[in-house]
Amino acid sequence: MAVKPLDPVRKASVASGETFAARFEVSLAGEPTELVGRVVAAAAYAGGGKAVAPVRLVAAAGIGDPYRTVSYNDAVFGQAGDEIAIEGAGADLWGGTNEFGAVYRAGAYDDKTVAEVTVTSQDMTGGWARAGLVVRNDLGTQGSAGYVNLAVTPSNGCALSWDADGDGRFDSIELSGSFNAPVRLRLKWSGASYTGQASTDGVTWTTVGTATPGGAAAAQDVGVFMTAANGWTDGRGIATFDGFTVT
Incomplete structure (x- = not known):
């Protein structure tokens, strides 16, 4: 692994309430042994103090x-066999805000x-961060109809959201x-109905709700997605997926 700074990594002083940030590029010498890894980042300051975080x-x-992939949240994508990872930002996924990244199969649904x-x-980028399944007539086009997602959140359980009037915006939800x-x-x-279910063991299923989106085409794009859903900040998060199937 090689680490290269993209910004200056030293500053003479940081005043109270001020922040100092630096970006780094991390490169792998060969094929990754794991899709999502962990490194330790450290910052040191005069006097011998040090802050360390994974x-x-x-x-x-x-x-x-x-x-295929699509990004409306500056997403990064990775795949290793049946495992998929998406790292990205995103303010929200409701109404006029549709900021997400997805890995999908075109016309497979x-x-x-x-x-x-x-x-x-x-x-845990926010209580309404979402990761799960998404379908739309065309995931590559914002405003496309037939829009449904089934997702898990950190603080609000599972959510089934859909666009009832076909204007490309989520306006209905069951939890x-x-x-x-x-x-x-x-x-x-x-x-005309899409039923969302969730299971902790793949055997016993709980129905989250039933969606009735407007304007669904005869064949739709379907995929896995994430959004950090952390308001208007630049926070980013990672969601990982396994065993994506369309049958």
């Missing part, structure tokens, strides 16, 4: 076929189709407050 990093290994994934981890990552999510499409 930092999680995603190996930006890219995504292979049959998947239609009536009678079931999508499933396990959200294996989710950073089940008893879940946190890791959790397996299932989204089933039947007729």
Whole structure:
């Protein structure tokens, strides 16, 4: 592993209430042994003081076929076998704000189709941070209709959200407050309805709710997504997924 500073890493003084930040580029010499790793970051100051904190990093290994990626939150993507990681920001995923990153299969979701994934981890970037399944007529186009997501959150359990009037904005939601990552999510499409379910063991399922989005096409894009959902700050987080299937 090689670490290269992208900004100055020293400052003569930092006043009370002031901050000092520096960016670093971390490069791997070969193939990553794990998709999400942990390094220790340290900052030292005059007098011998030192601050140390662990930092999680995603190996930006890219995504292979049959998947595509889309980012509305400055996301970074990695894949190792059936495991997928997304690191990104995002202010929210509601109303006129649709800031998320997704790994998806184009046109793979239609009536009678079931999508499933396990959200294996989710950073606590905000109480409404979301990670899970997302479908839309075209995930690559903001404002596309047929919009539904089933997600786990750090503080509000699982949420099923959808765009009822087809204007490309989430306006309806149902919640089940008893879940946190890791959790397996299932989204089933039947007729005009999409049923969202959650399970801690993949055997016993709890129905989160039923969505009726407006303007759904006969075939839709489907994928896994995350948003940090931390308001108008620049905080970033990581969500990891395993076992994404569309059947």
